[in-house]
Amino acid sequence: MLIDCHQHLWPPALVDALRARDAFPYLRDWTLYLPGENPYPVDPAAHDAVRRRDSEISEGTGRVLLSLSSPLGIEHLPGTDAAALIDIWHRGALELPDFFHLWAAAPVTDPDPDALARMLTRDRVAGLQLPATALGDPAAIEQLSPLLTVLERAGKPLLVHPGPASSEKGALPDWWAAVVPYIAQMHRSWAAWHVAGRKLHPSLRIAFVALAGLAPLHHERLAARGGALGPPDPNIFYETSSYGADAIASLAQVVGAAAIVHGSDRPYAQPLDPDHHPSAFFGANPHRLLGLT
Template identity: 80%
Template sequence: MTRFDCHQHLWPPALVEALRERDAFPYLREWTLYLPGENPYRVDPAAHDALRRRDRETGRVLLSLSSPLGIEHLPGTDGAALIDVWHASALELPEPFEVWAAASVTEPDPAVLARVLREPRVVGLQLPATALGDPASIERMSPLLSELERAGKPLLVHPGPARVEEGELPDWWAAVVPYVAQMHRSWAAWHVAGRKRHADLRIAFVALAGLAPLHHERLVARGGEFGSPDPNVFYETSSYGPDAINALIEVVGAGAIVHGSDRPYAEPLDPERFPAEIFTVNPGRLLGISGLHSRGR
């Protein structure tokens, strides 16, 4: 059965050049990335060599725009132009790469998204968690989410840009502190408001949703509700290992977990150490591939 990696990043040459041409965040100078809320990051050029990356893969790979860049939050034509570059250049990449669409969250345009979703190699839409952090934000994104439902394709929620903080912080800070908090917020917002508005939408939260479901006891103790796991909510594994993944399985079931690596920033999981379904059946169900078994506990 085909194995999936539901979450990787690869910048096609056209996107790299577009980022080098910019004078405002986000921008590249040669191979150093500059973002307002993170330390300058030295990018490994080999990590964005499509042919070299292709030779390392053994299954279907779903690529997404790097939402911490903040491109989806850029206003007007500034963001739209970069999103267009992403779609055009990513869809030219060779197999086994497939593409998560991107969309402006400052000026959502469901008509533009509908056209992109008609591309067979576009598997769904990625949105930054920073655009889904409370019920009101989910309402603002509903035109895009409704279009996604009509297309029968899923949503991937990914960390967005880190906010600017005072003082010197270690390089790992953004990935471990604000990214995780963003995922937790977006999960809570979806738990409160998302499913009520979008009954049939399949959704996956990157990085195990910041481990938000593990707080279900505190949620209930403080007056919230947490019942049976939602069969259309999935949790992607990137940067986590057995401790976190197995703990989450105890709460939401093995059928809710989908494999994603976040390569080139982390590596795929060892399939010998985890249930086979997280690499095969579960991602297929997230993507709406028919003929797969129901989720289990």
């Protein structure tokens, strides 16, 4: 069974909730407004669940894992805002066709481990997604350790996804957020996990979106500055979205091909062609990440 570990699809209730907001993040019709990015025209067809399911099946995909779009910044919202929108996401995603599984989400400003534990009991919930902006240093990982402990006990994995881009001065191209701050966030979260995460959570399986911003390729500089990459960790995985053969092959040389899992980030990017990459990226490796083997 081919698995895509990372896609986005907004249930109708989440779309309605974003349209009802007067503060970031919000939608006006189908245009998305975020504080650190240019207004983004959303394609309504990309969030048609039946159309997306039928297209995936026609391409040979057997399972898609949907995640809340962490660049929206929902997990970071204060007070009850985060929990309310995350509840809408969970309920809406679980009402989608059974073909779609999902990554749970959790507030990071006011974490609720008990709520997460209840969500993780659902069969279609693969694990937990957290924004890299909430895991950017060892202290941040320690702060969210209660959530990670619940996840570890449930035997389900963590997906680390880029979070909201910070506001910057001047006009920037539309690709800026995805290529500059997102990648820097992934690099930081990988380094923080390298320093503190594994010590706190020795058995937790974790996958970094976008090949962790290619952070492991800096192992020579890490060593030159007094650190060490260490031996391959069988419980760390690297998801491929927006990268191609060159970057994937380079990373696999450092972390091993068994650590690479396919994710497309659809509808924002396209999936890899299974005919041009090792089959393990689409099957055996995601199965180990998800605890299906």
